[in-house]
Structures are given as C-alpha cells and as structure tokens.
Amino acid sequence: MFSKSKPMWGKKNKLKSSYDVVLIGGGLHSLATAYYLAKEHGITDVAIIEKNYIGYGGAGRNTAIVRANQRTQYNVPLYKEALDLWPVLTRELDYNLMFNNCGNLNLMHSEAAMNAARMNVATAQFHGVESHLIDAKQAKELVPALNISDDITFPIHGAMYHPPGGVVRHDAVVWGLAKGAAKMGVEIHQHTEATGIQTKNGKVTAVVTDKGVINTKQVLLSAGGYSAALIHGFLGIKLPISVLTIQAMVTQPLKPLLDHVVSSGAYHCYANQTLKGEIATGAHMDPWPNYTTLTTAHYIKHQAEALSEFLPALRGVRFMRIWGGLADMTPDMAPIMDGNEQVEGFFMDCGWGYFGFKSCSAVGRHMADFMATNTCPDILKPFALKRYKEHKLMGETAALMSYSPDN
Amino acid sequence: MALTITCPICGKRNGYEFRYGGEEKGPRPDQKDLTPESWCDYVHMNRCVAGIQQEWWFHRDGCGSWFTIFRDTTTNLEKETPEAKE
Numbered sequence: 001m002f003s004k005s006k007p008m009w010g011k012k013n014k015l016k017s018s019y020d021v022v023l024i025g026g027g028l029h030s031l032a033t034a035y036y037l038a039k040e041h042g043i044t045d046v047a048i049i050e051k052n053y054i055g056y057g058g059a060g061r062n063t064a065i066v067r068a069n070q071r072t073q074y075n076v077p078l079y080k081e082a083l084d085l086w087p088v089l090t091r092e093l094d095y096n097l098m099f100n101n102c103g104n105l106n107l108m109h110s111e112a113a114m115n116a117a118r119m120n121v122a123t124a125q126f127h128g129v130e131s132h133l134i135d136a137k138q139a140k141e142l143v144p145a146l147n148i149s150d151d152i153t154f155p156i157h158g159a160m161y162h163p164p165g166g167v168v169r170h171d172a173v174v175w176g177l178a179k180g181a182a183k184m185g186v187e188i189h190q191h192t193e194a195t196g197i198q199t200k201n202g203k204v205t206a207v208v209t210d211k212g213v214i215n216t217k218q219v220l221l222s223a224g225g226y227s228a229a230l231i232h233g234f235l236g237i238k239l240p241i242s243v244l245t246i247q248a249m250v251t252q253p254l255k256p257l258l259d260h261v262v263s264s265g266a267y268h269c270y271a272n273q274t275l276k277g278e279i280a281t282g283a284h285m286d287p288w289p290n291y292t293t294l295t296t297a298h299y300i301k302h303q304a305e306a307l308s309e310f311l312p313a314l315r316g317v318r319f320m321r322i323w324g325g326l327a328d329m330t331p332d333m334a335p336i337m338d339g340n341e342q343v344e345g346f347f348m349d350c351g352w353g354y355f356g357f358k359s360c361s362a363v364g365r366h367m368a369d370f371m372a373t374n375t376c377p378d379i380l381k382p383f384a385l386k387r388y389k390e391h392k393l394m395g396e397t398a399a400l401m402s403y404s405p406d407n
Numbered sequence: 408m409a410l411t412i413t414c415p416i417c418g419k420r421n422g423y424e425f426r427y428g429g430e431e432k433g434p435r436p437d438q439k440d441l442t443p444e445s446w447c448d449y450v451h452m453n454r455c456v457a458g459i460q461q462e463w464w465f466h467r468d469g470c471g472s473w474f475t476i477f478r479d480t481t482t483n484l485e486k487e488t489p490e491a492k493e
Contacts, residue, residue, distance in 0.1 A: 226457070228453065228455035229454075229455045229456065229457045232454050232455060238448065238452035238453060238454060239452065239453065239455070240447075240451035240452055240453065241453055241455055242453060242455070243455050243457075243480075287423075287426070287427060288410065288422070288427035289427065289453075289455070289480060290480045290481070290483050291457045291480050291481045292480075292481065292482065292483055294483075298423065328455075331451060388447050388451045388452075389443050389444055389447040390443065391443070391447075
C-alpha cells in the first residue's frame, strides 16, 4: 500500500527554467511563505528548492513548543498572531496539526527573575496575550510534579504562566503546509541544492541549482541554520549570526504526569510530556559555533541533573532518543527579515535561533505580503538587518548573548 | 562532538575549558575614520563558514591565554592550516 501512495504535496514536477518566485529552503518559513503567496496573493508560479527533504532541518529538530510570551513590543504581536493561527490553519489546511494548548510555565528562580517576569507579563497583557505571574505554591498546584523545596540548586520562586501556549505537531505543520501550497500550484523540489544567486545591476536574475539555472526576479532565502553561510557564499553579505548545534531528547514513555510545558532559564532546561507519554526535553547549545548536529554526553549529564532536581519524579527514567540540529543565533535574540535592501528582489528570513517554529505561520504570511507587494509590512520593519548598524538592537534578552565575543 | 583545543601554553585540552572568542576578523578598526558600518562589521558580522575557519579562543579554565586556531566547523576538528587537507 505504501508504494502506491502519492506524496501529499503532489507529483514530482520537472524543474522549469523560470518561476515568478523561488524560495530556497524547504522548511516551515518557506512552506508558509509559499502557502500564503498562493492563497492571499494568487502568486502560484513558485518553486521551493530544498537540498534534502522538506522538514529536514529546524522543522524537525525543534521540540514543537509554541508560545507568545516574548519580551519586546516588536516580537510579542508577531508571536501572538502565529499562536492564533494554529487553529485557523488546522481548518484551512484540513489537516490535524495536533495543537494542544496545554499552557507554558516559565519557572523563575530569584526575585530578580520575578521582577523581569513582571515586565514580561505586563508587555504580554498590554498586547492581549494571556500571561500571569504566579508564586511557587500556585505553580505546584498546576504541576504537582514540580519540586518547590528550597534544597535544590535553583529553588523555584514562582513562574510566568502563559495558558494559551502549548505544543503543535511539527511534522504535521510541514506536511499540512506542503499539501496546502502544492494544491494551489506551488512546486516543491526536494533533493535540489541551490548553489548560487545571479544578479545584474543590483537585481536578482536567477537562482543556480544543481539541477539547472532558474530565472527569477524574486528569491527568498530562508534555510534555517544554513542561511547565514549561504547568504555570505551567494551574495557576500555578512550577517550577525552564530550557528550553533542545539540538542534535545525524549525519555521512555510514562503515564501522564506533566500537562504543561515547563521551562527554566536557570537550569537551562524545558520539558513537556508528549501525547505518546515521552518527556520531550531540551535544550543545550554547544558553546561554540559548529555545523556538526552531533549529540554529546556532556548534555545528557546536564539534562539528567536538571530534570532530577526540579522534576524529581523523573529520577531513574531512561532517555530513549537524543538528536541535534542547528540554531542560528543573533546577538539580540531576534530574527532578521529583510528584502529589496541589499539586492533588489532578494529577501531573507533567518536568525531565528530556536524561535523559528513558533513563528512560522505568521512570518510566512507577512513575508508573502512583503514579496507580493514589494512593501515591507509594518510588523516586520523593526527586524531589518540595518538595525545592527544603527545600534538599535532588539532587546529580546536584557543583555547581549554570550554566543559571540562581544558581550 | 567532543572538541579538543590546543592551547599554545597548556597543549591539547578539553574544549569545555575554553571560551569561544569569535571569528578572526583582522585588527580592530582605527578610531579615526570609524563609521557605523565598519564598527558594526567588526563587532557583529560573521561569515559563518561551514568548513575551516580561523577563530579566537580564550583558555578560561586554564592559563588565560588568547590565541587563534583553525577548526573545521562541520567536524569540530582542529586543523593545522586554513586549507582543507584530508
């Protein structure tokens, strides 16, 4: 039966010599952009070029968590829109994305962290995102497995509780968007590697691939962790990005014990229980840039130590799978979305770090708008590359991140 | 993958003893003639090479030296020279 089944994203097309729009990267941001280009702007002469297979990179590497409790006034509305889109997309695509809005609990381990959370909660509430500050006892009532005693390394002072967040099945989003886009005429070319972008007089003219040259006036490069190296290789544009391997893992399946996404900055650890019963948990980043996507014993030890402190019921539970992928980090922990700025017809959508999954639905919609109208939507304007030159860093973290030498 | 770094003073050590110090970008731009572009380029911008790059390291849990090495970012292996040689 499997040999006869056709991919949901249509038959395998032959690569044409020209398209209106070419999207480099077969991840969620490309797929969502293609979907909205076709759906909201009637632009269907679109090719997605993917070196491996769709969903190979960050789309499958992430731990499927979605939330809208970011820090700044620029980010929160974008993530809110993305969060609100999951039920809408589930209907539109006629595909079960398995959105489970179980709620997120960000643990705070000091009074300073509680104060920082107060600001986050105020920002969220201002933008209409439900978010509450709760104390340790209330956190324990929500998640009885939590250890709120003060004899652990980082005792829990309270938490930022964000009820509308939760988990979406990441593979389903890949397949659903691919199906939805292909149905409207978008071509998805897997195992096709982009090897260059040709320009003339400061304008994009073609994308070079290992299957031939594609003439096009518009190209979006959103290849997740590989974007920065590709953009520098193709166009010589340097980006304020550090590419790191990020790891995650799941335990053996357990009976239900955790019905929220629980995360802790101090323990550098988050955990949620999947519908299969596994505890999915991340996320350690290698402290130096690399493209290995390899997993480390260092991280397994770290994760076991962290989990057994704040979720002591997990002591003795076995890890079942561990994996690594890439995260392209910027110094202000906010993405770079730009277009028609460095080269006419060239758009980029990268620097998402580990926020690419939770943002893909809304960003695809706005990038499609940007490409279709050649006018940057207001919501994307603060994310332009020039903010670094102007020293208008986003402040998504209170201080610069330590992934680059400048902190 | 495990990373080892060769410190010029302490020799080959576990990578977790060190702190990554960024891509080698040449000398710090001169104060005079400094523009927002050239400063931004020096401070923030990276090439993000998927391959061999020259980069700075600080022996944080050791002798405190700052030095550069060549490393293949796709394998985490140190290299003698900037050219790929197998």
